[in-house]
Amino acid sequence: MLSSASVASSSPYHIHFLACHFQVPNRSLPPSNVFFGLMPAKRRVNVFPLRASFWDSIRSSFLKNNNNSTQITEPPPTLMEEEEPLPQEIVLLERTQPDGTFEQIIFSSSGDVDVYELQALCDKVGWPRRPLTKVAASLRNSYLVATLHLISRSPGPEGNERKQLIGMARATSDHAFNATIWDVLVDPSYQGQGLGKALVEQLIRALLQRDIGNITLFADSKVVDFYRNLGFEADPEGIKGMFWYPRF
Numbered sequence: 001m002l003s004s005a006s007v008a009s010s011s012p013y014h015i016h017f018l019a020c021h022f023q024v025p026n027r028s029l030p031p032s033n034v035f036f037g038l039m040p041a042k043r044r045v046n047v048f049p050l051r052a053s054f055w056d057s058i059r060s061s062f063l064k065n066n067n068n069s070t071q072i073t074e075p076p077p078t079l080m081e082e083e084e085p086l087p088q089e090i091v092l093l094e095r096t097q098p099d100g101t102f103e104q105i106i107f108s109s110s111g112d113v114d115v116y117e118l119q120a121l122c123d124k125v126g127w128p129r130r131p132l133t134k135v136a137a138s139l140r141n142s143y144l145v146a147t148l149h150l151i152s153r154s155p156g157p158e159g160n161e162r163k164q165l166i167g168m169a170r171a172t173s174d175h176a177f178n179a180t181i182w183d184v185l186v187d188p189s190y191q192g193q194g195l196g197k198a199l200v201e202q203l204i205r206a207l208l209q210r211d212i213g214n215i216t217l218f219a220d221s222k223v224v225d226f227y228r229n230l231g232f233e234a235d236p237e238g239i240k241g242m243f244w245y246p247r248f
Contacts, residue, residue, distance in 0.1 A: 085206070085209045085210060087108065087109045087110035087111070088107070088108065088109045088110075088202075088206065089106055089107070089108045089110070090106065090107045090108075090202065091104055091105070091106055092105045092106065092107055092148070092195065092198050093105040093193070093195075099155070100154070100155030101152055101153065101154055101155065102152070102153045102155070103150060103151065103152050103153075104150070104151045105148060105149070105150055105151075105166070105190070105195065106148070106149050106151060107146065107147070107148055107198065107199065107202045108146065108147050108149065109144055109145075109146050109202070109203070109206045110147075111139065111142075111144070111145035111147075112147060112149075113139055113145055113147055113165065113168060114165065115132050115135050115136050115139070116132075117164075117165040118135060118139075118165065118168060119132065119135070121165055121166070121167075121168065121185060121187060122185065124187055124188055124189075125185050125186075125187075125188060127185070138170070138182075138183075139170065141172070142170040142171060142172055142182075143171050143172055143173035143175065143179060144170060144171045144173070144179075144203065144206055144207065145168070145169075145170045146168065146169050146170065146171075146199060146202060146203045146206065147165060147167065147168050148165070148166050148167030148168070148186065148190075148195055148198075148199055149163050149164065149165055149166065150163070150164045150166050150190070151163055152164070166186065166187040166189075166190045166195075167185065167186040167187065167190070167195055167196070167199050168183065168184075168185060168199075169181060169182070169183060169184040169185075169199050169200060169203050170182050170183055171203060171207060171215075173207070173212060175210075175212075176212070177212065177213070177214055178212065178214045178215075178216070179207050179212045179214070179215050179216070180215075180216045180217060180218075181200070181203060181215065181216070181217040182217070182218075184196065184199065184200060184217075186199065196226075197226075197230065200227075200230055201230065204230075204231075217232065218241060219232075219234075
């Protein structure tokens with residue numbers, strides 16, 4: 001059973017992690033051909049072999065000619081190509097409790113996060129507190145912020161509705177080739193239901209829909225197998241993650 005504090009980046013202050021990456025071998029591969037679990041249509045998971053090298057995905061749009069100059073091999077994007085996909089909302093789970101309360105767990109890529117709710121969730125998984133201004137800045141400057149919310153509706157025609165944040169993950173990106181996943185966490189009360197897996201898979205799918213095929217993260221040693229099962233590869237081609245941080 002995964003502890004949410006060790007999923008993906010573990011404690012935000014840990015710095016000695018194992019670098020992993022996820023690649024799509026061909027940037028021209030339509031995102032619709034890649035399916036990850038817990039999709040609305042319940043499509044079967046297709047796994048594509050990782051043929052391209054780690055650096056091929058970074059320099060895939062460039063080709064050196066005989067004069068060692070760099071030539072762009074793709075035409076400039078049109079306005080239509082630059083449009084971002086709309087945020088998604090996907091119902092991952094529905095159930096009715098014995099008291100008649102109807103519950104849904106919803107994945108969203110809209111970035112709807114209350115920093116006070118997020119702080120409470122971090123408290124539950126045992127992460128050290130960070131300044132809320134910095135937390136808000138990290139969310140605001142992320143390329144994608146994905147959430148899991150529990151929606152509870154009490155029975156009756158005038159039943160009250162309650163919305164609770166139970167999971168989150170975010171990704172930073174250069175908006176073209178690369179993205180890094182950070183801060184994956186799930187409320188301990190809702191672990192063991194495949195929600196962490198669904199959260200990461202849907203975040204990957206959202207990145208692929210934006211034509212970003214080189215996806216990296218930093219994994220605590222306890223959850224390396226978790227990410228390997230999602231298609232990530234540790235230390236690809238011997239490449240190591242390296243860190244610089246103040247020594248005081």
